[in-house]
Amino acid sequence: xxxxxxxxxxxxxxxxxxxxxxxxxxxxxxxxxxxxxxxxxxxxxxxxxxxxxxxxxxxxxxxxxxxxxxxxxxxxxxxxxxxxxxxxxxxxxxxxxxxxxxxxxxxxxxxxxxxxxxxxxxxxxxxxxxxxxxxxxxxxxxxxxxxxxxxxxxxxxxxxxxxxxxxxxxxxxxxxxxxxxxxxxxxxxxxxxxxxxxxxxxxxxxxxxxxxxxxxxxxxxxxxxxxxxxxxxxxxxxxxxxxxxxxxxxxxxxxxxxxxxxxxxxxxxxxxxxxxxxxxxxxxxxxxxxxxxxxxxxxxxxxxxxxxxxxxxxxxxxxxxxxxxxxxxxxxxxxxxxxxxxxxxxxxxxxxxxxxxxxxxxxxxxxxxxxxxxxxxxxxxxxxxxxxxxxxxxxxxxxxxxxxxxxxxxxxxxxxxxxxxxxxxxxxxxxxxxxxxxxxxxxxxxxxxxxxxxxxxxxxxxxxxx
Amino acid sequence: xxxxxxxxxxxxxxxxxxxxxxxxxxxxxxxxxxxxxxxxxxxxxxxxxxxxxxxxxxxxxxxxxxxxxxxxxxxxxxxxxxxxxxxxxxxxxxxxxxxxxxxxxxxxxxxxxxxxxxxxxxxxxxxxxxxxxxxxxxxxxxxxxxxxxxxxxxxxxxxxxxxxxxxxxxxxxxxxxxxxxxxxxxxxxxxxxxxxxxxxxxxxxxxxxxxxxxxxxxxxxxxxxxxxxxxxxxxxxxxxxxxxxxxxxxxxxxxxxxxxxxxxxxxxxxxxxxxxxxxxxxxxxxxxxxxxxxxxxxxxxxxxxxxxxxxxxxxxxxxxxxxxxxxxxxxxxxxxxxxxxxxxxxxxxxxxxxxxxxxxxxxxxxxxxxxxxxxxxxxxxxxxxxxxxxxxxxxxxxxxxxxxxxxxxxxxxxxxxxxxxxxxxxxxxxxxxxxxxxxxxxxxxxxxxxxxxxxxxxxxxxxxxx
Numbered sequence: 052x053x054x055x056x057x058x059x060x061x062x063x064x065x066x067x068x069x070x071x072x073x074x075x076x077x078x079x080x081x082x083x084x085x086x087x088x089x090x091x092x093x094x095x096x097x098x099x100x101x102x103x104x105x106x107x108x109x110x111x112x113x114x115x116x117x118x119x120x121x122x123x124x125x126x127x128x129x130x131x132x133x134x135x136x137x138x139x140x141x142x143x144x145x146x147x148x149x150x151x152x153x154x155x156x157x158x159x160x161x162x163x164x165x166x167x168x169x170x171x172x173x174x175x176x177x178x179x180x181x182x183x184x185x186x187x188x189x190x191x192x193x194x195x196x197x198x199x200x201x202x203x204x205x206x207x208x209x210x211x212x213x214x215x216x217x218x219x220x221x222x223x224x225x226x227x228x229x230x231x232x233x234x235x236x237x238x239x240x241x242x243x244x245x246x247x248x249x250x251x252x253x254x255x256x257x258x259x260x261x262x263x264x265x266x267x268x269x270x271x272x273x274x275x276x277x278x279x280x281x282x283x284x285x286x287x288x289x290x291x292x293x294x295x296x297x298x299x300x301x302x303x304x305x306x307x308x309x310x311x312x313x314x315x316x317x318x319x320x321x322x323x324x325x326x327x328x329x330x331x332x333x334x335x336x337x338x339x340x341x342x343x344x345x346x347x348x349x350x351x352x353x354x355x356x357x358x359x360x361x362x363x364x365x366x367x368x369x370x371x372x373x374x375x376x377x378x379x380x381x382x383x384x385x386x387x388x389x390x391x392x393x394x395x396x397x398x399x400x401x402x403x404x405x406x407x408x409x410x411x412x413x414x415x416x417x418x419x420x421x422x423x424x425x426x427x428x429x430x431x432x433x434x435x436x437x438x439x440x441x442x443x444x445x446x447x448x449x450x451x452x453x454x455x456x457x458x459x460x461x462x463x464x465x466x467x468x469x470x471x472x473x474x475x476x477x478x479x480x481x482x483x484x485x486x487x488x489x490x491x492x493x494x495x496x497x498x499x500x501x502x503x504x505x506x507x508x509x510x511x512x513x514x515x516x517x
Numbered sequence: 518x519x520x521x522x523x524x525x526x527x528x529x530x531x532x533x534x535x536x537x538x539x540x541x542x543x544x545x546x547x548x549x550x551x552x553x554x555x556x557x558x559x560x561x562x563x564x565x566x567x568x569x570x571x572x573x574x575x576x577x578x579x580x581x582x583x584x585x586x587x588x589x590x591x592x593x594x595x596x597x598x599x600x601x602x603x604x605x606x607x608x609x610x611x612x613x614x615x616x617x618x619x620x621x622x623x624x625x626x627x628x629x630x631x632x633x634x635x636x637x638x639x640x641x642x643x644x645x646x647x648x649x650x651x652x653x654x655x656x657x658x659x660x661x662x663x664x665x666x667x668x669x670x671x672x673x674x675x676x677x678x679x680x681x682x683x684x685x686x687x688x689x690x691x692x693x694x695x696x697x698x699x700x701x702x703x704x705x706x707x708x709x710x711x712x713x714x715x716x717x718x719x720x721x722x723x724x725x726x727x728x729x730x731x732x733x734x735x736x737x738x739x740x741x742x743x744x745x746x747x748x749x750x751x752x753x754x755x756x757x758x759x760x761x762x763x764x765x766x767x768x769x770x771x772x773x774x775x776x777x778x779x780x781x782x783x784x785x786x787x788x789x790x791x792x793x794x795x796x797x798x799x800x801x802x803x804x805x806x807x808x809x810x811x812x813x814x815x816x817x818x819x820x821x822x823x824x825x826x827x828x829x830x831x832x833x834x835x836x837x838x839x840x841x842x843x844x845x846x847x848x849x850x851x852x853x854x855x856x857x858x859x860x861x862x863x864x865x866x867x868x869x870x871x872x873x874x875x876x877x878x879x880x881x882x883x884x885x886x887x888x889x890x891x892x893x894x895x896x897x898x899x900x901x902x903x904x905x906x907x908x909x910x911x912x913x914x915x916x917x918x919x920x921x922x923x924x925x926x927x928x929x930x931x932x933x934x935x936x937x938x939x940x941x942x943x944x945x946x947x948x949x950x951x952x953x954x955x956x957x958x959x960x961x962x963x964x965x966x967x968x969x970x971x972x973x974x975x976x977x978x979x980x981x982x983x
Contacts, residue, residue, distance in 0.1 A: 070623070120657075199624045233859075234861070237860070388613055392703060394859075396835065502978065
């Protein structure tokens with residue numbers, strides 16, 4: 052009864068949702084009955100585990116089934132379903148296509164294989180935060196008081212301590228907690244930039260950043276990214292020509308190429324920053340996924356000209372909306388004021404959970420597990436995608452991304468539109484480049500890179516173009 | 518050993534922190550020993566319960582004592598203290614005095630009587646969220662996936678349902694979840710306003726709003742607030758003169774005066790909005806504290822010209838950073854895009870907790886308890902402050918604020934500076950007015966309005982001026 056049609060144009064996940072909804076609504080699966088386990092169903096229907104997981108989550112959001120931890124999924128009481136049938140689940144579409152992609156990547160609605168996502172799969176994260184921490188939240192009365200605007204004091208100290216251990220001498224008073232790295236970038240832009248400023252960004256680079264900058268009237272200027280880090284000639288010529296106020300760059304496990312800047316490259320960036328008098332924002336959101344510590348800009352500069360941005364969404368999951376800025380001390384009061392103006396204060400709950408997790412030492416263990424798993428997935432994905440006909444840049448060795456070139460004759464626009472219709476989210480290279488580079492590339496999340504649905508789809512397209 | 522000196526210039530809370538720190542550091546209170554209960558200590562030292570609570574929290578933040586739920590406070594292990602001694606607890610100061618006040622009100626650092634706060638006391642909120650909800654968070658794997666950008670679907674439906682019950686026909690797809698009302702105002706400003714737009718605001722009114730607007734290059738224009746709502750003549754003349762794009766107003770339990778707009782006043786506002794073609798942002802953050810439902814702008818207008826802003830920080834505590842916008846449907850996609858640009862997405866944790874709380878029916882019960890308690894506190898505070906010499910505007914009957922006039926000869930600037938030195942946070946009227954009105958007023962939170970420390974302080978000042 053749970054069969055799906057593999058060659059249908061309807062994505063497998065959608066088929067599963069429809070099938071189970073039908074069984075429940077027709078009464079063939081009565082209230083309270085137990086559904087097969089995710090693994091059983093995946094095996095039986097011949098689909099992947101996360102296709103089933105995501106189908107179950109959509110059924111659960113519709114109020115049709117309930118998860119009972121440890122016991123499995125059960126058909127929800129009819130009363131529940133009636134109350135929830137009024138929900139229009141579909142949120143309204145974004146007005147910007149790139150932000151629309153960001154939403155797809157975050158929400159993964161009707162997506163079986165989120166190969167274009169920048170986040171770890173939910174199944175890798177289930178054990179990241181011990182449930183004892185959540186029980187503690189209730190006892191501690193966390194919601195009754197606001198988190199301090201700059202961030203909970205002990206959390207800031209723990210963040211500073213991690214930076215000190217990584218070789219950056221910094222005090223808790225230089226740390227400002229934010230709702231993730233995006234919020235950090237936005238606070239930096241609204242605090243330190245004004246309309247018509249020019250700001251340099253990695254090209255290719257994080258795709259939301261240029262839109263954030265433009266929303267503040269700031270002009271993003273592309274700087275070429277190379278295997279060893281930033282292309283210093285490109286940086287110098289952009290600096291000379293545009294006299295930018297700032298350079299946003301990602302030194303470690305760069306998004307989307309996966310490369311890391313060398314120590315010499317960091318030194319070169321900072322020399323140019325001094326020569327042309329610009330500030331540097333170092334985006335380090337993937338650094339905890341790097342197996343070896345790398346030299347980084349803030350470490351060399353010691354927070355004189357560099358603002359360091361970190362985040363926990365990449366390692367703990369996108370539900371954990373905490374990032375932070377470690378800034379030159381003189382800039383902290385203005386950054387905190389900008390935080391008041393944007394959100395008043397942070398989430399006491401999220402800050403408490405992260406504080407307890409960091410203090411417990413379990414974050415470190417989780418990170419190690421994730422890194423091991425990424426290394427294995429990376430090897431498997433590299434093989435599978437290579438067999439499918441993709442050309443994989445060998446310049447990056449670690450992290451979550453493979454930067455894959457499409458063979459000639461494959462149009463990335465059409466490819467990603469067709470993939471989307473088949474339940475596969477692809478991140479096309481053009482999205483990461485404001486200069487129009489990278490159109491022949493895809494950024495593929497290694498956790499999904501060997502999924503048969505993805506590799507079969509890409510394989511067929513590459514074969515057809517050959 | 519816990520004695521404090523009542524006539525000292527050192528605030529009682531500071532004395533207590535110092536006393537207990539000394540006892541711990543000298544070894545007279547050894548590791549693991551139990552401190553007296555908050556009530557015992559308050560009685561013994563002759564201070565209020567929240568002076569003790571706040572002192573204990575500061576000691577706890579310093580790593581000197583630990584709260585063991587159900588059992589009380591204990592001296593923390595020495596190992597803990599060593600690890601935490603490096604913390605610089607003091608965050609850096611704000612660069613703006615009004616934002617500095619906002620931080621004081623949020624953080625309540627070294628404040629015994631936060632009479633100027635706009636939040637309920639933590640002790641009123643401890644039971645608001647049943648601990649079973651927090652345990653559920655851990656089991657549900659909430660952190661492994663992002664909240665949808667627009668807000669968790671069932672939460673949006675529950676919010677829409679509450680609005681429908683209040684008489685505003687609205688669907689979940691018109692609701693955008695935000696990090697509190699401040700975030701909502703900021704999203705509205707960055708989405709719908711541009712530099713040099715004029716925007717009308719209540720005068721007196723919510724004090725952070727004009728600074729938020731100015732940070733977007735928008736000019737706030739004051740509109741006089743009257744007992745029955747907005748002064749319609751003032752509104753019309755501002756609309757005629759400035760051709761504003763928008764009017765931000767608080768119809769129910771207005772901050773700071775506590776008044777609510779009549780139905781006729783709402784009607785008058787909307788007629789002028791149509792005549793002069795401006796949008797209205799209705800700030801309804803205190804509406805759940807009103808004992809009787811009131812007619813409101815969004816209800817009459819049905820979200821054509823009105824954006825409705827709600828929040829849970831006022832009823833659940835400032836730690837619960839969730840608010841929302843119910844907007845005309847055509848504006849939702851742009852508001853959602855602005856949310857991506859400001860924070861990427863919301864807190865999955867906070868949204869889960871609020872969803873479960875609203876679905877459980879316990880929010881309603883908590884709200885009723887809070888309203889009862891506010892009514893009693895309001896009566897007591899009115900009496901106590903009247904006896905102290907304050908002149909209390911009788912136009913408001915409900916909610917959290919008393920709008921108190923100082924007798925002639927009392928300078929509110931000096932009064933609030935001296936109060937701060939004595940551990941009392943006062944919200945002076947001038948802060949709420951961009952036109953320079955209200956300098957002779959204080960906004961007093963009824964929950965703290967009959968605190969002897971406050972009434973004695975004010976009584977002495979009023980007597981000296983008479």
